[in-house]
Amino acid sequence: MARRRMDHGSLTPRAWSATAAGTATAAGTATAARIDRHGRGDRHRPARVDSATMALIHTCYRITDIDRSIAFYQALGFKESGRIPIREEAINVFMNQPGDGDMPRLELTYNFGVDSYEIGTGYGHIAITTDDIDGALARLAEQGIEPERPPYTIREGGNRLAFVKDPDGYRVEILEMP
Secondary structure (H helix, E strand, O other): OOOOOOOOOOOOHHHHHHHHHOEEOOOOOEEOOOEOOOOOEOOOOEEOOOOOOOOOOOEEEEEOOHHHHHHHHHHOOOEEEEEEEEOOOEEEEEEEOOOOOOOOOEEEEEEOOOOOOOOOOOOOOEEEEEOOHHHHHHHHHOOOOOOOOOOEEOOOOOOEEEEEEOOOOOEEEEEEOO
16 A cells, blocks of 8 residues: 655645644744753753654554444444455455545454454543534434443533444544534
């Protein structure tokens, strides 16, 4: 699979890297606070910034049933964008949501002969947005997908959210952002 360069607007790769790390200066370096072992900071010393542009491109899950997982993520608005076999060991299924472009956002890996995985305590969740959480949850319920609990907010005035689990137990946050 060919790697594609991500478009970050009019910023050059060096300036984009600098903005990701701190405040970009005209020269493309970043100014960031540095703290020594005594807790003293030097706010005028330029931070070292790698000139290579880096961007998060996808999340990968290991799955136990390709068709079941694809159906779940399609219910959340994803579409399959391709598959790549990995020798005789596995298949990677790539999925995107509308507007994601051609760089896959979700990679589902099916390893032949593996029928379960332990998610572990370090995994949290991925998050997707909707402008109508009640409508989204009603459509999911029609497909047998129920939230862990009814929509709620973390703080007063905050966005409503709910969690669902995919067929392998991975949590997906649905966040209402009207």
